[in-house]
Amino acid sequence: MPNFWLMKSEPDEASIDDLAAAPQQTLPWTGVRNYQARNFMRDGMQPGDGVLFYHSSCPQPGVAGIARIVGNVAPDETQFDPKSPYFDPKSSRAAPRWLQIDVKLERKTRLLALAEMRGAPELATMRVLQRGNRLSITPVTPQEWAAVLRRLGA
DNA sequence: GCCAACGTTGGC
DNA sequence: GCCAACGTTGGC
Numbered sequence: 001m002p003n004f005w006l007m008k009s010e011p012d013e014a015s016i017d018d019l020a021a022a023p024q025q026t027l028p029w030t031g032v033r034n035y036q037a038r039n040f041m042r043d044g045m046q047p048g049d050g051v052l053f054y055h056s057s058c059p060q061p062g063v064a065g066i067a068r069i070v071g072n073v074a075p076d077e078t079q080f081d082p083k084s085p086y087f088d089p090k091s092s093r094a095a096p097r098w099l100q101i102d103v104k105l106e107r108k109t110r111l112l113a114l115a116e117m118r119g120a121p122e123l124a125t126m127r128v129l130q131r132g133n134r135l136s137i138t139p140v141t142p143q144e145w146a147a148v149l150r151r152l153g154a
Numbered sequence: 155g156c157c158a159a160c161g162t163t164g165g166c
Numbered sequence: 167g168c169c170a171a172c173g174t175t176g177g178c
Contacts, residue, residue, distance in 0.1 A: 008176090033174095034161075057176050114177080132159045134175050 003049045004140035005040070006063070006128050007103065008056040016053055016064040016108050025105040026070060030078045031086045032098060037137040041099045045069050050145060051103055054128065055111075056136075062113040063148060066106040076100040109152045122147040 007029065009015070019027055032038055051067040075096035078086035091097035117123050127138035140148075 010176095036161095061177070134160060136175090 003044055003046065004052070004142065004145040005045070005049060005069075006052040006054050006126070006138050006140050007067075008054045008128075008136045010057045011055045011064075012058070015055065016105070019053065019065070019067065019103070019105045020108060022105075026102050028077075028100045029103050030076045030100045032076065032100075032136060033086065033088070034135060037135050038097075038099055040135075040137045040139065041073050041101055044139065045073065045101055047071060050106075050140075052140060052145075052148060053103075053105075060111055060113060062111045062115075062117065063109065063152075064111055065108040066149075066152075067103045068106050069101060070104045071102040073099045073101045112148065112152055116151075120147070120151065123151075 011018075013031075014027060019025060029041075032041065047070055049069040051069060052063045053065040053067045055061055055064045075093070076086070076098040077100065078084040079088040079091045079096065079098045080093060081087055082089075086098075088097055117126065117129060123129065123144060126140065126144050127133055127135070
């Protein structure tokens with residue numbers, strides 16, 4: 001029984017086109033530095049899970065494609081790299097604090113803009129639309145998943 | 155650039 | 167353990 005997730009990425013860092021251009025159309029999802037989001041990765045994510053790939057902090061925020069979780073969680077390599085903006089001096093290889101997981105593109109979609117999502121009654125329950133939500137990873141219910149795909153014309 | 159909202163830090 | 171101060175997120 002697969003789960004569904006919405007994962008935010010700033011297109012300046014990793015856009016849907018970057019994912020499409022990556023080897024195997026797969027990128028390691030690194031840089032999660034929030035415990036709640038990490039716990040979703042650690043406790044909830046499984047290979048095969050569906051992902052709504054969301055562009056945030058950009059002129060056109062919204063869902064830009066469908067992806068899939070592949071592989072399993074592993075220590076996020078960027079936390080050990082002093083040159084990385086995601087370096088965490090309080091973490092160690094013995095006790096890694098942050099996790100990464102591989103995400104593979106399923107298909108690019110039309111942009112389902114945040115404004116459209118906000119106007120869609122069937123999407124009103126989505127965590128990403130709730131007031132004050134800042135989590136970069138949020139669970140999506142099967143109903144919400146189906147509603148998004150329907151709206152994307154799938 | 156602004157600012158609301160939230161998470162984290164650290165002194166006590 | 168409390169909570170003020172600070173930092174970050176992210177839409178607008």
